[in-house]
Amino acid sequence: MELLVAIIIGSLTAVGTYLMLRMRTFPVIVGLSLLAYAVNFFLFASGRLMLNSPPLLYVEGPHTDALPQALTLTAIVIAFGMTAVAVIMALTAYLNGGTDKLDMENEAPEVTPEERGQ
Amino acid sequence: MSLALIAALPFLGALLPGLMLRAGRNACATATGAVTLLALLGLLSHLPAVLRGEVVQARFEWLPMLGLNANFFLDGLGFMFAGLILGIGLLIIIYARFYLYKSDPMDQFYTYLLLFQGAMVGIVLSDNILLLLIFWELTSLSSFLLIGYWKHLPEGRQGARMALTVTGMGGLALIGGMLILGNIAGSYDLTVILENREAIQQSDLYVPALLLILLGAFTKSAQFPFHFWLPHAMAAPTPVSAYLHSATMVKAGLFLMARLWPVLSGTDLWFYLVAGAGLITMTLGAVIALFKDDLKGLLAFSTVSHLGLITMLLGMGTEIAAVVAVFHIINHATFKAALFMTAGIVDHEAKTRDIKRLGGLRFLMPVTFVIGTIAAFSMAGLPPFNGFLSKEMMLHEAAHTSTLFMVMATIAATFSVAYSLRFVFHVFFGPKRDDYPAKPHDPGFGMWAAPALLVVLVVLIGLFPKTMVGSLVATVSKAVTQTDELPYYSLALWHGVNAALIMSIIAVATGAVLLLLHKGLDRAWIAAPRPEAKEIFDALIGAITRFFSWFTDLLHDGAMSRYLAIFTAACVVIVAGAFFSADYLQGTRPMLPITNASIIGFVLIMVPTIALAFLHRNRYLSLVLMGVVGLILSVGFAYLSAPDLALTQLSVEVVTVILLLLALYFLPKETPKESSPARRTRDAVIGAGAGLGIGALMYALLRREPDNIGWYFLENSYTGGGGNNVVNVILVDFRGFDTFGEIIVLGIAGISIFAMVAALMRSAGGKRLREMAKDQVKIGDRHPLMMVVATRAVLPIAIVVGAFIFLRGHSEPGGGFIAGLVVAVAVLMQYMASGLEWAQARQRVAYHGMIAVGILTAAATGIASWFFGYPFLKSTFGYVTIPPLSKFELASAMAFDVGVFLTVLGAVMLALAELSRMGVAADPDQPVNTDPMDIVTDGGAIRSATKDS
Structure with missing residues (x-):
């Protein structure tokens, strides 16, 4: 089981990284979500894997470690917030720039001394 | 009054001007003045002790591990400087009240001034040199604000920037020097450092320490070759010039040299550097x-x-020269501040400060004339004013040092006489003119009161030096030299005919001749080629800026995927290097058996994950695949004993997919194939490396036995937090502070989305958005009847489920996070079924308000425990029975959970509602529905709900 979990997390990381290296915003957001899955699952699994032993005290023990679960719970919600901000940033860039390409194609526009405030 | 309070008062008082300005400009100035006066009185309360030679102290531990403590001490030197800073500060505040124009924002001025004052007082009272450095930097920053106070003037902005560059650079050097000094002495307390003269001067690091410290002192005190910034800082309003550039800030460098005089002076290097720089600066400045x-x-x-x-006097390194230096600091502060204020009055009334356009003002401005003349004569070193006394003593010291010093000092004194007399004769004497830019006349009492008081001091110190400042000079000099007995000196007007008097007479006579020849000399000066400091400075800064722009552009070419690739590849390589250079020990924890269920789950996650890498160009499809991964992941959480995570992941998945669907409405639906095979291979290799690394790390971790604090929460959850669901108890109780921070982050995310969308609507993107609608495929049935009815029926049930999940959260899987998400999904359904307008019209509470109420509720729960004498967020609980319900638990943490619930609901809904708002804006011609669905039953007849617009 441990091996399966490690493979899943590794694959999520690999594909997430690959997608984050694409050149358009949408695959990058999908890649970011996959990476978030991987990180959250990793965080949770760092409490070690146990079957049928939820950290509920009215259930007969042993109980699994609850702390990574609590941390992961908020991490999942924060990951949503992060994705939402990334989505809006991607939309703003697309609508303002006319393209959803991630990389700037031209060199940075020359900033005149006046714009620098001199 | 405690020394710490004296230093803190101006900082605290800096809050006042902004508030008091609403009560009028007089109230604003009075409040500012009262703060300074209070600090001054506090300082004066220590006067008797200081005169007795005692050292007053105040010590607080701040960061003792770094050696940074809020230690203050007050001896004669600190007292004199603090007295100058606060005393002249008070006069400047009065003067500025009348100097500032009606259009100038007075509150800003006084706030900056008080910040500066506090920083200066901090420098002179600090015992800890790290603390001193902090205050030192603060003076650079606050003086930047003050010099650039008239933001509309380019000279002001440029002067401020130049001053900040030069003094800030010096400040950096000073940090280095002081740290070395503290290292040699083994303590960062000045009182200790001052006792380690031998150790410091014999150390190998004495030379670098001295050079760095002098760099700091010379830049601050405008010593050659760093003198050029001071004249450009004159673009500041005159009260600032009078305060910073005559009495206080530029003397900070002198203060530092005087403060460290006992440990640094006396070496050849000190003499040549300090006395040499002083001598050149003195002569050069006077000539220019x-x-x-x-x-x-x-x-x-x-x-x-x-x-x-x-x-120069400090550089000579003799005790008697140090006495003269101290005396001249007092004298210079009095006459120079008065002169700056006089110049300000002339500028204010005649609307020009160009000497060539002035003249004949003695009848038009008699009061100003008297004040200016006395102060200028003192500056020239004419008897019987105080400038004469210290100048004579200086000449005496110079004559006894070497011939070079004697000659140069006489030249400086000559030019000093000449420019002082020019100040008087070319401004106030000569024929009355009729071409002043304004009609000059004496200002009101308020404006000349401050310089008049200073001039009275100039005269009194000149006539009765021993009575006025005799004991002060003695106390301060003892503090500077750290000796109990000073060599013989006499503060008096007449010392008989000696070398100094003869030098003086030569200087006055030659100076007067120079003034008579001024016209011709001036022509020659203008014709002569001179290096212009500002041009050199600008060229230098320009070159540095160009180099680093080029360098930055080289690294940051705007390709984000490149940064990511480099970053990830570097991580993989470094970690792999670390892994293979050490021994690996296989973990011993037994593995769980692989069940059929787990194999199914494994396949269900792996297939869409791998498919994503190949099929991601079809964006809708990639969204579906991503959703599958998320769903199976939540099943996995449930399977692996994490019911709370399963619920959270499930509901977050729903919201995320809706969010991305909404985003896809605006974005292209396909990703074009544009990267080369080579590039894809490169990315695949990087991704595989990262995946392999993380997977291996996970496996290694899972095979090890845990050694952590997890058991603590399991054991104490019920007894300490009153809940059976340990995850929830950790969230709202044990680690409540973390959760509090996290919901704040979530709230910020929601609100920044709101702000970004608002900004987008106003920008060019908003226009493009409205044009986009033409290309969109429209669905025929916008608000399908079936969906409307179904979601309407589901809503109350969903809310009850939400309440249920929320209430049981403390004892069973659930809680504020999950409940918030579940309710958000239910409300979201209404938006999807009946449209944004219809739903928003029924939404009574704004979502940002909900976020605010949520965070405030959580904060209030935390604060409430203060009233019971417990730390922030300490919770309590009890069990109640309300018939007909069964006994249930009521914990104060539940109120906290309400805050979590509201914040989550508000943030999620805000993000999605804002995206829908963009959708509405994208298609303004779309009819707005006032009814829940596209058709209404109107008295039995069915018609379309929307009218064609």
Whole structure:
């Protein structure tokens, strides 16, 4: 089981990284979500894997470690917030720039001394 | 009054001007003045102790591990400087009240001034040198604000920037020097450092420490070759020039040299560097001052010259020279501040400070004339004013040092006489003119009161030096030299005919002749080629800026995927290197058996994950695949004993997919194939490396036995937090502070989305958005009847489920996070079924308000425990029975959970509602529905709900 979990997390990381290296915003957001899955699952699994032993005290023990679960719970919600901000940033860039390409194609526009405030 | 309070008062008082301005400009100035007066009185309460030679102390531990403590001490030197800073500060505040124009924002001015004052007082009272450095930097920053106070003037902005660059650079050097010094002495307390003269001067690091410290002191006190920033800082309003550039900030460098005099002075290096720089600065400044037509420019170079004079005296390294330096610091502060204020009055009334456009003002401005003349004569070193006394003593010391010093000092004194007399004769004497830019006349009492008081001091110190400042000079000099017995000196007007008197007479006579020849000399000066400091400075800064722009562009070419690739590849390589260079020990924890269920789950996650890498160009499809991964992941959480995570992941998945669907409405639906096979291979290799690394790390971790604090929460959850669901108890109780921070982050995310969408609508993107609608495929049935009815029926059920999940959260899987998400999904359904307008019209509470209420509720729960004498967020609980319900638990953490619930609901809904708002804006011609669905039953007849617009 441990091996399966490690493979899943590794694959999520690999594909997430690959997608984050694409050149358009949408695959990058999908890649970011996959990476978030991987990180959250990793965080949770760092409490070690146990079957049928939820950290509920009215259930007969042993109980699994609850702390990574609590941390992961908020991490999942924060990951949503992060994705939402990334989505809006991607939309703003697309609508303002006319393209959803991630990389700037031209060199940075020359900033005149006046714009620098001199 | 505690020394710490004296230093803190101006900082605290800096809050006042902004508030008091609403009560009028007088109230604003009075409040500012009261703060300074209070601090001054506090300082004066220590006067008897200081005169007795005691050292007053105040010590607080701040960061003892770094050696940074809020230690203050007050001896004669600190007292004199603090007295100057607060005393002249008070006069400047009064003067500025009348100097500032109605259009100038007075509150800002006084706030900056108080910040500066606090920083200065901090420097002179600090015992800990790290603390001193902090205050030192603060003076650079606050003086930047003050010099650039008139933001509309380019000279002001440029002068402020130049001053900040030069003094800030010096400040950096000073940090290095002081740290070395503290290292040698083994303590960062000045009182300790001052006792380690031998250790410091014999150390190998003495030379670098001295050079760095002098760099800091010379830049601050405008010593050659760093003198050039001071004249450009004259673009500041005159009260600032009078305060910073005559009495206080530029003397900070002198203070530092005087403070460290006992440990640094006395070596050859010290003499050549300090006395040499002082001598050059003194002479150069005096010569340039004569040819400045700008009144403030003249005074600025005169200040440079006088600062050089004091530096030279400190550099001589003899105790008697140090006494003279101390005496001249007092004298210079009095007459120079008065002169700056006079220049300000002339500028204010005649609307020009160009000496060539002035003249004949003695009848038009008699009061100003008297004040200006006395102060200028003191600056020239004419008897019976105080400037004469200290100048005579200086000449005496110079004559006894070497011939070079004697000659140069006489030249400086000559030019000093010449420019001082020019200040008087070219401004106030001569024929009355009729071409002043304004009709000059004496200002009101408020404006000349402050310089008048200073001039009275100039005269009194000149006539009765021993009575006025005798004991002060003695106390301060003892503090500077750290000796109990000073060599013999006499503060008096008449010392008989000696070398100094003869030098003086030569200087006055030659100076007067120079003034008579001024016209011709001026022409020659203008014709002569001179290096222009500002041009050199600008060229230098320009070159540095160009180099680093080029360098930055080289690294940051705007390709984000490149940064990511480099970053990830570097991580993989470094970690792999670390892994293979050490031994690996296989873990011993037994593995769980692989069940059929787990194999199914494994396949269900792996297939869409791998498919994503190949099929991601079809964006809708990639969204579906991503959703599958998320769903199976939540099943996995449930399977692996994490019911709370399963619920959270499930509901977050729903919201995320809706969010991305909404985003896809605006974005292209396909990703074009544009990267080369080579590039894809490269990315695949990087991704595989990262995946392999993380997977291996996970496996290694899972095979090890845990050694952590997890058991603590399991054991104490029920007894300490009153809940059976340990995850929830950790969230709202044990680690409540973390959760509090996390919901704040979530709230910020929601609100920044709101702000970004608002900004987008106003920008060019908003226009593009409205044009986009033409290309969109429209669905025929916008608000399908089936969906409307179904979601309407589901809503109350969903809310009850939400309440249920929320209430049981403390004892069973659930809680604020999950409940918030579940309710958000239910409300979201209404938006999807009946449209944004319809739903928003029924939404009584704004979502940002909900976020705020949520965070405030959580905060209030935390604060409430203070009232019971417990720390923030300490929770309590009890069990109640309300018939007919069964016994249930009521914990104060539940109120906290309400805050979590509201914040989550608000943030999620805000993000999605804002995206829908963009959708509405994208298609303004779309009819707005006032009814829940597209058709209504109107008295049995069915018609379309929307009218064609």
